[in-house]
Amino acid sequence: WTPKPIMCQVYQAWVNFLLVAITTQSQTAHINAPLAYDIINIGREVLAQLSIPAALNFSVATTQNFTDDKIILSASFYSTLLKDVDTLVATNDAFLLGRWLESARRWGNTTDDEDCGSTMNCTCFYEWNARTQITTWIPVPDKESCREHGIPGGPVDYAAKHWSGLISDYYIPRVQIVLQHALSDGSTSSSVNQ
Numbered sequence: 001w002t003p004k005p006i007m008c009q010v011y012q013a014w015v016n017f018l019l020v021a022i023t024t025q026s027q028t029a030h031i032n033a034p035l036a037y038d039i040i041n042i043g044r045e046v047l048a049q050l051s052i053p054a055a056l057n058f059s060v061a062t063t064q065n066f067t068d069d070k071i072i073l074s075a076s077f078y079s080t081l082l083k084d085v086d087t088l089v090a091t092n093d094a095f096l097l098g099r100w101l102e103s104a105r106r107w108g109n110t111t112d113d114e115d116c117g118s119t120m121n122c123t124c125f126y127e128w129n130a131r132t133q134i135t136t137w138i139p140v141p142d143k144e145s146c147r148e149h150g151i152p153g154g155p156v157d158y159a160a161k162h163w164s165g166l167i168s169d170y171y172i173p174r175v176q177i178v179l180q181h182a183l184s185d186g187s188t189s190s191s192v193n194q
Contacts (some may be wrong), residue, residue, distance in 0.1 A: 007049050014042040040092045044162050047085045054078040058175070062182035071186070075179040082172050090164035097165030104130035134161050135170060 017039045021031050031039075054077055060066075061074040089095035108123035135157070 003050055003053055011046050014046050017042055037092060037094060040088060043088050044085060048162050051081050054081050062178060068183055068186060071182050075175055079172055079175050082167050085162055086164050086167035089162055095163050097163040101127055101130055134159050
């Protein structure tokens with residue numbers, strides 16, 4: 001898999017924004033917040049768009065009986081790219097997982113625990129909901145026993161975000177888990193459990 005040609009144009013836009021930032025910083029000694037946000041957001045988009053083919057290549061490597069070396073190389077490239085995204089977005093508060101979770105906890109503090117309909121307090125319940133919304137959406141297995149009780153399985157990564165903390169603590173470890181399963185399954189000549 002390779003990136004689409006439009007990525008060259010988006011990359012060039014990122015370069016142009018960086019040049020504006022260099023010029024602005026040399027003239028005023030600082031970069032204003034909207035420009036900094038745009039630079040990070042365009043860079044995030046460039047790296048995120050590159051991560052799509054990297055993820056697809058890794059998926060193919062783990063399901064098509066590639067050699068361990070090729071699987072490891074694919075996982076390494078994908079993980080490194082995700083680390084680069086995390087490093088970039090960590091430079092701006094707008095892209096931090098902690099802000100999302102803190103906001104959920106604040107909402108939970110303003111709600112009566114009885115309103116949450118749960119055995120946990122609302123602060124924990126709101127944080128749990130905030131975490132599941134951006135990861136598994138509905139964190140239950142799609143099994144017949146769950147559907148019988150009206151609990152559907154949820155789409156994984158439905159509301160995925162490129163936020164620092166989420167990438168480093170969720171997406172990168174997930175790549176490593178899949179890698180370990182692929183290597184383990186490959187040693188027993190079985191395919192990765194999708």
